[in-house]
Amino acid sequence: MKQSTSRIVTTHVGSLARPPALFQAMRALDEGASSDRAGYETMLKREVADVVRRQVEAGIDVVSDGEYSKPGFAVYVNSRLGGYTTRQIPRASPWADSREAREFPEFYGLESRTFAGTISSWSNQMICTGPVTYKGQDLLSRDLVNLKAAVAAAGAAEAFVPSISPIDVVSNQRNEYYRTDDEFLYAVADALRVEYKAIVDAGFVLQIDDPRLSSHYVSNPGLTVKEVRRWAASRIEAINHALSGIPEDRVRYHTCYGINMGPRVHDLELRHVIDIILKIKAGAYSFEAANQRHDHEWRLWEDVKLPNGKSLIPGCITHASVLVEHPQLVADRILRYASVVGRENVIAGADCGFGTQASSSPEIHPTIVWAKFRSLVEGAKLASKELWKRTARKAKAKPARRTAQRPRRRAGRAR
Amino acid sequence: MKRSTERILTTHVGSLIRPPELLEFIRARQAGRPYDKPAYSRCLKDSVAAIVREQARAGIDVVSDGEFGKTISWSQYVLERMSGFERRPAQIDPYAKGADRTRFPEFYAEMDMADPARQAGSFQPVCVAPIRYTGQAELQTDIDNLRAALATVKVAEAFLPVAAPTSVVPDRRNEFYRTDEECVEAIAAAMRTEYKMIVDAGFVVQLDDARAAVTFDRMVPPKTFRDYYRWVNLNVEAMNHALEGIPEDRVRYHVCWGSWPGPHVTDVPLKDIVDLVLKVRAGAYVIEGANPRHEHEWKVWETVKLPKGKVLIPGVISHATNVVEHPELVAERIARFASVVGRENVIAGTDCGFAQGPFHRRVHPSIMWAKLEALAEGARIATKQLWGAKRPAPKPARRIARAQRRAAKPARRVAKPAAKRARRGR
Numbered sequence: 025m026k027q028s029t030s031r032i033v034t035t036h037v038g039s040l041a042r043p044p045a046l047f048q049a050m051r052a053l054d055e056g057a058s059s060d061r062a063g064y065e066t067m068l069k070r071e072v073a074d075v076v077r078r079q080v081e082a083g084i085d086v087v088s089d090g091e092y093s094k095p096g097f098a099v100y101v102n103s104r105l106g107g108y109t110t111r112q113i114p115r116a117s118p119w120a121d122s123r124e125a126r127e128f129p130e131f132y133g134l135e136s137r138t139f140a141g142t143i144s145s146w147s148n149q150m151i152c153t154g155p156v157t158y159k160g161q162d163l164l165s166r167d168l169v170n171l172k173a174a175v176a177a178a179g180a181a182e183a184f185v186p187s188i189s190p191i192d193v194v195s196n197q198r199n200e201y202y203r204t205d206d207e208f209l210y211a212v213a214d215a216l217r218v219e220y221k222a223i224v225d226a227g228f229v230l231q232i233d234d235p236r237l238s239s240h241y242v243s244n245p246g247l248t249v250k251e252v253r254r255w256a257a258s259r260i261e262a263i264n265h266a267l268s269g270i271p272e273d274r275v276r277y278h279t280c281y282g283i284n285m286g287p288r289v290h291d292l293e294l295r296h297v298i299d300i301i302l303k304i305k306a307g308a309y310s311f312e313a314a315n316q317r318h319d320h321e322w323r324l325w326e327d328v329k330l331p332n333g334k335s336l337i338p339g340c341i342t343h344a345s346v347l348v349e350h351p352q353l354v355a356d357r358i359l360r361y362a363s364v365v366g367r368e369n370v371i372a373g374a375d376c377g378f379g380t381q382a383s384s385s386p387e388i389h390p391t392i393v394w395a396k397f398r399s400l401v402e403g404a405k406l407a408s409k410e411l412w413k414r415t416a417r418k419a420k421a422k423p424a425r426r427t428a429q430r431p432r433r434r435a436g437r438a439r
Numbered sequence: 440m441k442r443s444t445e446r447i448l449t450t451h452v453g454s455l456i457r458p459p460e461l462l463e464f465i466r467a468r469q470a471g472r473p474y475d476k477p478a479y480s481r482c483l484k485d486s487v488a489a490i491v492r493e494q495a496r497a498g499i500d501v502v503s504d505g506e507f508g509k510t511i512s513w514s515q516y517v518l519e520r521m522s523g524f525e526r527r528p529a530q531i532d533p534y535a536k537g538a539d540r541t542r543f544p545e546f547y548a549e550m551d552m553a554d555p556a557r558q559a560g561s562f563q564p565v566c567v568a569p570i571r572y573t574g575q576a577e578l579q580t581d582i583d584n585l586r587a588a589l590a591t592v593k594v595a596e597a598f599l600p601v602a603a604p605t606s607v608v609p610d611r612r613n614e615f616y617r618t619d620e621e622c623v624e625a626i627a628a629a630m631r632t633e634y635k636m637i638v639d640a641g642f643v644v645q646l647d648d649a650r651a652a653v654t655f656d657r658m659v660p661p662k663t664f665r666d667y668y669r670w671v672n673l674n675v676e677a678m679n680h681a682l683e684g685i686p687e688d689r690v691r692y693h694v695c696w697g698s699w700p701g702p703h704v705t706d707v708p709l710k711d712i713v714d715l716v717l718k719v720r721a722g723a724y725v726i727e728g729a730n731p732r733h734e735h736e737w738k739v740w741e742t743v744k745l746p747k748g749k750v751l752i753p754g755v756i757s758h759a760t761n762v763v764e765h766p767e768l769v770a771e772r773i774a775r776f777a778s779v780v781g782r783e784n785v786i787a788g789t790d791c792g793f794a795q796g797p798f799h800r801r802v803h804p805s806i807m808w809a810k811l812e813a814l815a816e817g818a819r820i821a822t823k824q825l826w827g828a829k830r831p832a833p834k835p836a837r838r839i840a841r842a843q844r845r846a847a848k849p850a851r852r853v854a855k856p857a858a859k860r861a862r863r864g865r
Binding site: 341389 | 543545549701702703704731732735738756759760763767768771805806809813
């Protein structure tokens, strides 16, 4: 995995707003209004090439395919897993009856209406009625082929592919086949392992998307932090099971709080689960850090030791504000993290995806997302300049032998 | 003006979301429909009393009347308090320009579509006769309502936000005065009545001036930064004429970059205009500091010296996102400002108002209150960090270093006891 060895590397969380024509073509196929699959596939390949090229041009080092082929970061898996029957149910707000909705009923009452823009106002309730299998090989290999071609054409430094966590999958589904929840979870983990392995075998970095780990607390008002911790500690074993044999260095783990455009006063604090998250066999951890609720959590790393060789990917830009982060603010955030975990262990990222659902109304207008990316890159440059300043001077004075093994925590303190 | 001598005081920018019952009257008034005037007066008085009580409950020290007495927006309300203007239907929407809009046309098209006020059409105010202040009666009502509201609560102080001359009826056209400069001077001379009445009534007056900073986005290009700077300077001089003889200590000056939810990439940097901001004869400067575009600007105060005796009221919570600021983030922001200007010179504030006009609201009311509570909680945490346990105050020269050291410590360990102690102390 590309690390910030000589400068701060940039990336994001994966999903980007689909171009309107691609969204329309996908929707038409989905609703049966069109049968031109070949035309859609051609368009998809072209758009993936385009979005990868644009990321490279914007200066993003570790790019994705924007999750362009997926109807949503989580529901995409419905067509890739076998062993289910489906039932159409109305799409409900994911925050219904959460701690948040209980405290802000009027706000969340309004918010639930905004789901009309997603690919369908209905969703498939997946009911597991037989052994879970992975049947998405073709869809996945199409995505990987498209991305590989796009990366080669654009000359991207590295690419990652987001894939959903088994914890999230089972939370969205019903099990009527396996005797216990654990059996079901591990069956899903085994199936997803096929996808995880294929992504890594194709030479990409795998990103496990796991919003559920952090949002379980807010969605379950009856649970205490202690109970959520116990739940999380047992659940992450399934992720590690799915990852067994896959080199940590090829895996990054992303958790967040779901795309909640609300007040979020009940978000689980990172300090409550960080020890559990660090047990996940990944080389890097991506989390929210650029919004009003989690910006202060960099201090956590004054007390928590990041294991050797691992990187943090804190969000330095956010989907939670239309305002474009000033590059200096991005740099300040990077410097804060560098001051507590060392510059070489920080990759500048985003809070969450910018197009988590294929939708006609993404979280933030795409033109603003690209402006945010430019700020991210510019901020990383400012931070790199600050963090490698001394090295550069030293390199001039002496041979650069020692710079490779600078002790941790030597990186310029942010304050 | 009350200062953070023993603890970090809290305030906000002034406008708060109006209750529905008050809006019913204002809607009728704006549409020219008949309405029950005595009932409106009673509703207004009760609404101001309620909003002041709510601020006190949320832990706000320096409160306002929520700008409930203004029946048009924060800047256009003056049309009802000043002679000399007429409103004409606008050929071109005066708001629909600026560098940010040029850069993000698709986004702004969508934003405008979603704004009912923008759909209703626009008008241009034109100065066609001598400008005189005529709003004494309305202003007196605002003063009386706020005074009556304060009688029932315990707060540190109250302020009334009004428009700075620069921002009085922005996008106006002048067809009466020989030059635009003369027109600005006439506005300043008229507004002086408003400023003076508020201070004479015992309140702090706050001059709201979004237009000083926003005009950069509207003016440059095609004009240059120098042109813009000269224009702001001219307006600051007019403002200072309006403030002549009014004690600085009773005046706050609010600078923001416009509260609309846009990308704001073309906002003029604070460092480029901070000398003009400080030139305004005010005792406190209320400036955005809690949003992704301006949060980094606390560092401006590392190189620019805040003049002795003046107070900085940075935004530590923002109208620009629904996400409620974590109290520890609020405390961290306060500590940053305290580290550069000294704890006694910081009052914790907001980026901008939450309701720029009666029918505007930047966030849901329940979120506005959650944010104001987070502001108060964050100020309590910061107070605990900056003053520590009850101990004699350190020597002035050492305060900054001490604040910096404290700011570097993690906040969460002290969060709970600080909150309890501060609440007991209130």
